[in-house]
Amino acid sequence: MLFNSVGFLFFLPIVFILYWFVFRKKYQYQNLLLLLASFYFYACWDWRFLFLLMFSIGLDFVSGLQIEKSKTKKEATFWLTLSIVINLGFLGFFKYYNFFVESFAELLNGFGFKINVWLLNIVLPVGISFYTFHGLSYVIDIYKKRIKAETNFIDYAVFVSYFPLLVAGPIERATHLLPQIQKKRVFNYDQAADGMRQILWGFFKKMVIADNCAPLVNEIFTNYQTESPATLVMGAVLFAFQIYGDFSGYSDIALGVSKLFGIELLKNFAFPYFSRDIAEFWRRWHISLSSWFRDYLYIPLGGSKGGLMMKIRNTFIIFLVSGFWHGANWTFIIWGGLNALYFMPLLLADKNRQNLEVVAMDKLLPSFREFFKILLTFALTCLAWIFFRAESVTQAVLYIQRIIDPALFSIPKPFPVKVLALVGFMLIIEWMNRGKVHGLEIDRFNPWIRRILYLIVIYIILRYANFGNNEFIYFQF
Structure with missing residues (x-):
């Protein structure tokens, strides 16, 4: 169901x-x-x-x-x-x-x-x-x-x-x-009401963001040999938002539904695309799985208590096993290995715990340095997502090879204006509430403004959602 x-x-x-x-x-x-x-x-x-x-x-x-x-x-x-x-x-x-x-x-x-x-x-x-x-x-x-x-x-x-x-x-x-x-x-009315808001935001991310990105991503990855480099980059970016909207949307719905029964589940996402490095990303993406591997695999292997070589070994083990957990395909293992490589500079410089606080907390916008770090982390993540999405290692490699071309800096055709506008709306809402549990946990505005925002989200769902009963990506894992 x-x-x-x-x-x-x-x-x-x-x-x-x-x-x-x-x-x-x-x-x-x-x-x-x-x-x-x-x-x-x-x-x-x-x-x-x-x-x-x-x-x-x-x-x-x-x-x-x-x-x-x-x-x-x-x-x-x-x-x-x-x-x-x-x-x-x-x-x-x-x-x-x-x-x-x-x-x-x-x-x-x-x-x-x-x-x-x-x-x-x-x-x-x-x-x-x-x-x-x-x-x-x-x-x-x-x-x-x-x-x-x-x-x-x-x-x-x-x-x-x-x-x-x-x-x-x-x-x-x-x-x-x-x-x-x-x-x-x-029964706690406030808890249940917050659960309903979280469910609403989960449906928005799944049915509006993920399910509108999915057809474009499928078409681009299927026809990658004939698409322009700029379009291939757009495909990787849209998949990043597809998988985020799909999986974090599921998690929001699950947590919200559970609140209706008076039970609080573990937070699984904490706005990972606002991360400033890959270590922060993995503290914010699929938190329950990352912490599971940390507690039941990484720490028993020695964690970070041993020498440098032990730290490097354990880091690669944790990421490779995480990749293999996602599926029986070499693409997932390479995806895990890429993330381990991304992690290495932070581990070697002992900076993998430097971004523990919410980015630009109590500020409207991040600094230029923070913004650049966010973009760089997102770009590296999108590159790894290509292997996650590809049907085979060969397809992923050829996909990336076709991106390396001067035409990369052209405008993708067709340009998905509607989908990017919806993604932009999601990012604005989540940026405003990046220190909260979910995107609609809004307490800084008066009740009327909050109600108007809820109605806007409902309208967007009714207007742009894909009601085709599309399965969630992580059901295959």
Whole structure:
């Protein structure tokens, strides 16, 4: 079920009414409702994969209890290893089997050995990368004695399968979400109203920005061999805003919907295109995934405590694994590697933590130096996005080669005036609220001005949105 579908417009009010008017007396009843609603929400994609989700939930629930009950370190390690191996085994089977088989065959072909490989024609279960990481963080935290094992199966199942975040995040932590699930929720009008504003802004970014950029991006990347260099640059820029509008739009809708049920989810985006260097960008883009890799991979590898070579090694590992997490294609791995290379000058100069505050806070505009840094970071990001978007490494390389031409400085034809105007409107709104959680969290204006702005956003959605039930990009991950 898509957030931007007619079905969801009926599903959400029904669950909301039952949650607050029928089951409000006990949070346990509300949790049961959320679990059933989440299973139904997921089954709307493909009911067969619901059993895989339920198996994953049961596996990690039992593993958590067994880890906590273990009398020896060896026994606890066994249950942790069992959970990790099975979880990553399913993830690897559905997501990476064909990639490894094809890559191995190509390697042998390079040495003159031709083999026939058996590929699987299977559908990737939607959200498997996200709910797998929910379960892994849970059992690892129990093993590290950061949390106690949950004994209530329904509460734990809601933590993993909570429908606003189930298929595309954010990747939650048991330390943050479970305590909210295990206590009574009281309806808070201000929280719900802010949730509605965040949902509205999420729909704007998805249906107006992302879905209007998508046809142009698809056409440019499909016909890149005949497009002008300036048009190819425009395609990369539009894809940057497409993927941002699509994924951060999903996150805004997810966080907003959750607020309607009195539950706060982790912030997943913090206006990343206003970043002044690539380190700041990754602190602001897909925050829940970046922090997951930091806590469960980078720090266990030694983090930044070792020597310079260890820091460089760990940085490349974290970015390459992040790229591979996104998909079974060498384009994603190169995308991750490029970001690691971008990160190197900051790491070597020990300046990767220099831009922690919001850019130009309490100022109308950034300084010229800040503006230049923002543009440079955005340009580097767009270059990397070409590999993320391309179907193959060859296409990405040829795409970039065609950009290097004197005609680069010409005007793209046709020039997408409408789409760029809509992107400009989004950037203005988000710049004004870059220190907030979302673009419509506006408290500096009086209520009437805020209401007028909300109406303008609604009008733009009704006038320019693509109502074609387009899927979100990150559903494929």
